[in-house]
Amino acid sequence: MVKQRQRVTDAVRQAIRTAGVSRHRICRDAGIDKASISRFMAGKTGLTTASLDRLADVLGLDVVARGPVSVSPKQKPGRKSRQERGAAKRKGKRT
Numbered sequence: 001m002v003k004q005r006q007r008v009t010d011a012v013r014q015a016i017r018t019a020g021v022s023r024h025r026i027c028r029d030a031g032i033d034k035a036s037i038s039r040f041m042a043g044k045t046g047l048t049t050a051s052l053d054r055l056a057d058v059l060g061l062d063v064v065a066r067g068p069v070s071v072s073p074k075q076k077p078g079r080k081s082r083q084e085r086g087a088a089k090r091k092g093k094r095t
Contacts, residue, residue: 015059030054
């Protein structure tokens with residue numbers, strides 16, 4: 001059986017839901033405003049790595065980074081290469 005990796009944001013959302021304390025207390029202890037947590041919990045926005053780090057501390061989570069990831073800053077996932085963008089422009093398509 002293959003174990004699926006859980007996204008960090010999903011793990012933090014689950015930990016907040018099952019923490020056994022109010023979101024108000026979590027926000028206060030982590031130093032994050034309630035509106036940001038509300039938008040994060042609704043999936044409307046993300047949080048900064050600093051905020052996620054503080055939440056992990058408050059919730060007792062260990063965040064583990066695996067490997068070095070070799071993604072070129074010019075070729076991020078979901079972004080078209082310069083050649084692909086140029087080809088689309090020549091064909092009259094929007095990028």
